[in-house]
Amino acid sequence: xxxxxxxxxxxxxxLEMKDIVIDGYSDERWHEIVKGxxxxxxxxEVMGLIGESGAGKSTLGLAAMGxxxxxxxxxxxxxxxxxxxxxxxxEKQKRQxxxxxxxxxxxxxxxxxNPAHKLIDQTVEATVGHNIKAxxxxxxxxxxxxxxxxxxxxxxxxxxxxxxxxxxxxxxxxTAMAMSxxxxxxxxxxxxxxxxxxxxxxxxxxxxDIVEQFDTAAIYITHDLSVVAQxxxxxxxxxxxxEVEEAETRKMLSxxxxxxxxxxxxxxxxxKEESRSDDIVISIKGVDAAYGNTVKVLHDVNIxxxxxxxxxxxxxxxSGKSTTAxxxxxxxxxxxGDVQFxxxxxxxxxxxxxxxxxxxxxxxxxxxxxxxxxxxxxEEIIGRPLTFYQGLTGKKRADRVSELLNLIELDDSxxxxxxxxxxxxxxxxxxxxxxxxxxPEVIICDEVTSALDQIVQxxxxxxxxxxxxxxxxxxxFITHDIATVRAISDEIVVMFQGRVVExxxxxxxxxxxxxxxxxxxxxxxxxxxxxxxxxxxKERAAG
Amino acid sequence: MSDTNSTEEYSAAAxxxxxxxxxTFLQRAWIELKKAPIxxxxxxxVVIFYVVMVLFAPIIAPHGEAEVFSQSYAPWGxxxxxxxxxxxxxIYSRLIYGGRNTVGIAFLTTLLAFSIGGALGLIAAIxxxxxxxxxxxxxxxxxxxxxxIFALVVLAxxxxxxxxxxxxxxxxxxxRVFRLTRAVALNVVVMDYVxxxxxxxEGLGWVMRREILPNIMPPLVAEFGLRFxxxxxxxxxxxxxxxxxxxxxADWGSMVxxxxxxxxxxxxxxxxxxxxxIPAAAIALLTIAVNFIVDWFLHKTSGLKxxx
Numbered sequence: 001x002x003x004x005x006x007x008x009x010x011x012x013x014x015l016e017m018k019d020i021v022i023d024g025y026s027d028e029r030w031h032e033i034v035k036g037x038x039x040x041x042x043x044x045e046v047m048g049l050i051g052e053s054g055a056g057k058s059t060l061g062l063a064a065m066g067x068x069x070x071x072x073x074x075x076x077x078x079x080x081x082x083x084x085x086x087x088x089x090x091e092k093q094k095r096q097x098x099x100x101x102x103x104x105x106x107x108x109x110x111x112x113x114n115p116a117h118k119l120i121d122q123t124v125e126a127t128v129g130h131n132i133k134a135x136x137x138x139x140x141x142x143x144x145x146x147x148x149x150x151x152x153x154x155x156x157x158x159x160x161x162x163x164x165x166x167x168x169x170x171x172x173x174x175t176a177m178a179m180s181x182x183x184x185x186x187x188x189x190x191x192x193x194x195x196x197x198x199x200x201x202x203x204x205x206x207x208x209d210i211v212e213q214f215d216t217a218a219i220y221i222t223h224d225l226s227v228v229a230q231x232x233x234x235x236x237x238x239x240x241x242x243e244v245e246e247a248e249t250r251k252m253l254s255x256x257x258x259x260x261x262x263x264x265x266x267x268x269x270x271x272k273e274e275s276r277s278d279d280i281v282i283s284i285k286g287v288d289a290a291y292g293n294t295v296k297v298l299h300d301v302n303i304x305x306x307x308x309x310x311x312x313x314x315x316x317x318x319s320g321k322s323t324t325a326x327x328x329x330x331x332x333x334x335x336x337g338d339v340q341f342x343x344x345x346x347x348x349x350x351x352x353x354x355x356x357x358x359x360x361x362x363x364x365x366x367x368x369x370x371x372x373x374x375x376x377x378x379e380e381i382i383g384r385p386l387t388f389y390q391g392l393t394g395k396k397r398a399d400r401v402s403e404l405l406n407l408i409e410l411d412d413s414x415x416x417x418x419x420x421x422x423x424x425x426x427x428x429x430x431x432x433x434x435x436x437x438x439x440p441e442v443i444i445c446d447e448v449t450s451a452l453d454q455i456v457q458x459x460x461x462x463x464x465x466x467x468x469x470x471x472x473x474x475x476x477f478i479t480h481d482i483a484t485v486r487a488i489s490d491e492i493v494v495m496f497q498g499r500v501v502e503x504x505x506x507x508x509x510x511x512x513x514x515x516x517x518x519x520x521x522x523x524x525x526x527x528x529x530x531x532x533x534x535x536x537x538k539e540r541a542a543g
Numbered sequence: 544m545s546d547t548n549s550t551e552e553y554s555a556a557a558x559x560x561x562x563x564x565x566x567t568f569l570q571r572a573w574i575e576l577k578k579a580p581i582x583x584x585x586x587x588x589v590v591i592f593y594v595v596m597v598l599f600a601p602i603i604a605p606h607g608e609a610e611v612f613s614q615s616y617a618p619w620g621x622x623x624x625x626x627x628x629x630x631x632x633x634i635y636s637r638l639i640y641g642g643r644n645t646v647g648i649a650f651l652t653t654l655l656a657f658s659i660g661g662a663l664g665l666i667a668a669i670x671x672x673x674x675x676x677x678x679x680x681x682x683x684x685x686x687x688x689x690x691x692i693f694a695l696v697v698l699a700x701x702x703x704x705x706x707x708x709x710x711x712x713x714x715x716x717x718x719r720v721f722r723l724t725r726a727v728a729l730n731v732v733v734m735d736y737v738x739x740x741x742x743x744x745e746g747l748g749w750v751m752r753r754e755i756l757p758n759i760m761p762p763l764v765a766e767f768g769l770r771f772x773x774x775x776x777x778x779x780x781x782x783x784x785x786x787x788x789x790x791x792x793a794d795w796g797s798m799v800x801x802x803x804x805x806x807x808x809x810x811x812x813x814x815x816x817x818x819x820x821i822p823a824a825a826i827a828l829l830t831i832a833v834n835f836i837v838d839w840f841l842h843k844t845s846g847l848k849x850x851x
Contacts, residue, residue: 329742330742350742353744358744365735367735371735371739373736384743385743389743434739
């Protein structure tokens with residue numbers, strides 16, 4: 001067991017990393033992922049590490065534990081943790097530190113728990129294993145932590161298995177597990193990214209309070225600015241493995257110095273004049289749908305989509321947004337009601353629809369990685385619908401592919417690339433081009449920007465809006481992100497538990513009075529104001 | 544729109560993706576080969592040796608496949624390098640021609656087994672309804688019967704032609720190919736790009752060939768190597784039992800049987816005793832060589848990579 005130094009006080013330097021260089025191995029050689037970053041963290045402080053994916057923030061976070069992922073190596077620099085040199089420390093001693101004095105909370109709690117053990121056993125495992133507390137004490141303490149984290153049934157929830165609690169609860173469980181040995185440092189690696197906004201708020205509140213309560217130092221890694229504004233005392237911005245700037249949170253928010261940081265701050269400035277139209281292109285009438293014969297997921301859903309406009313469907317995961325999309329495309333035949341396209345009912349089954357009916361409704365997926373065949377080149381991906389629907393071949397097809405590439409702001413150098421040779425944003429653009437190749441009337445966008453970084457998101461949204469203006473395409477935009485909805489939609493449909501809560505113009509939905517659920521959803525979207533979470537907590541406690 | 548705010552230098556084309564260095568297939572193959580372990584090299588050299596022998600059998604072999612000489616059971620050396628068999632055929636020549644029959648037929652059979660099993664496996668994985676159920680249950684029944692005994696029974700009823708032999712073994716082995724293909728294809732079928740292809744209205748053939756097949760090739764290629772060994776051994780075993788490749792065609796299994804009695808002369812003439820062991824050794828060597836290559840290939844493609 002590693003003893004804590006007696007004289008530890010708030011304000012002492014806990015972690016000091018100097019000139020850290022980390023190499024990653026790919027494509028048969030070593031590349032620098034982190035290029036000489038310094039990081040200093042005092043006891044009781046929370047640092048926000050922020051940057052796009054690939055900026056090296058997770059790698060740097062793990063390096064704070066003296067750990068390098070397989071395929072990475074800590075090349076040079078020094079890591080001093082409470083006076084101990086982690087670079088020089090043998091693996092065995094570092095393992096003594098991990099899980100006792102340094103804890104790690106991963107993005108996917110579901111993947112980090114062992115499904116075969118009870119939650120409380122996993123909560124206390126490290127504490128007991130490192131002989132920090134006796135097992136019975138640790139268990140009592142775990143229940144206290146459950147209370148602090150506001151988990152339901154704190155006395156008994158530990159006896160459940162991971163699949164018996166929700167994602168948000170599991171993420172709080174993981175925080176309890178990290179907190180159990182009372183570490184000096186916790187590293188949170190995108191802990192709320194996979195959660196719904198309404199759940200995210202609860203988890204954020206719980207995590208912030210418990211970190212404050214025990215005066216634990218923390219590194220909070222995220223790509224979401226508004227989240228980090230709530231959590232961190234100061235923020236460090238990374239890009240391409242280098243530090244862009246570091247400042248105290250309020251200062252950073254009010255007066256960012258670097259151009260790059262400013263661009264991160266200002267991305268949510270897209271706006272769209274809402275337009276009203278009575279020319280309905282898709283009309284969903286009284287649709288019930290179920291998976292298998294038992295679980296009914298849609299209840300009497302009615303949605304009208306006007307031509308040339310953007311209808312945003314919002315709601316938490318499980319609210320039936322994606323299922324609605326599957327009904328429209330014919331992948332899931334409804335058990336009641338029908339989908340009308342230009343006034344005519346579409347056949348329920350995909351197989352019964354004609355090629356032309358299929359062509360008119362295209363779909364863009366959330367994960368561009370899995371939406372494109374990894375073995376097909378961009379030329380094949382975009383060219384196939386051209387050949388399939390319009391019979392284009394040879395030169396005509398090649399010309400049209402180039403044209404489409406230009407339309408999505410890429411060039412001919414992408415023609416022979418495979419999907420994994422492009423960045424996330426480029427992949428999503430190619431998916432858009434594939435949908436455009438079919439010359440569709442309606443494009444269903446299923447969370448198309450939620451896997452992307454903010455700057456890239458804005459680029460994609462701008463592209464979609466430009467295409468709408470030029471080509472008059474109708475979008476059915478499925479998302480859980482209210483900021484995106486504000487930016488691009490004309491009409492909004494709010495869904496909850498398989499039912500449509502309300503549908504209307506953006507200005508109507510986003511202004512009071514709200515139905516209860518819309519109110520909850522809207523108030524849960526983090527804002528860039530560092531006091532937002534505190535105020536919300538007070539408001540909800542009062543109300 | 545907001546083109547004016549601070550993202551003016553942003554350009555989609557300039558985003559950093561992982562662009563791999565373009566290499567031709569040969570360059571990539573050579574890079575992989577240079578890293579191949581010694582066992583894989585051994586396997587490849589042996590296989591190339593066999594392939595050359597099989598392709599150029601009429602040029603390499605000093606005598607004809609079914610050519611009968613006056614002296615039966617001739618000793619090693621002289622005109623007949625490895626002596627002659629019970630009716631006076633040159634064993635060295637028959638060994639070379641035997642490779643042609645055994646290896647060639649095994650290769651054809653494996654190919655056929657993969658065509659049948661692979662196609663049905665893909666269809667089952669895509670369909671997932673009664674067709675999948677139907678094929679899977681038939682396969683279960685076929686697999687429940689020991690395949691060597693099943694093959695013996697069927698071949699005893701049918702004519703003992705090479706065609707029947709190939710067909711029976713191919714059908715029996717396709718059950719295993721079916722299961723593997725179906726299992727790996729199931730992981731690919733759930734991908735969004737397959738759904739996208741179906742939404743586009745693509746037919747079954749396109750989805751199978753262009754969307755799924757390229758993504759499941761590595762395990763199938765590895766299985767092809769292993770399956771080839773099993774088919775090859777089954778044919779040799781059937782021939783040894785008299786149900787496989789029929790005389791006067793030479794093959795290694797029946798050569799072991801025909802000259803088996805020579806083994807008791809080992810105490811008088813060691814070389815004579817070794818005669819039946821040579822075709823057996825040829826079978827063993829090829830099996831081991833193919834396995835070495837498959838091991839290397841599996842190691843490379845399964846992600847069981849050494850940590851750096």
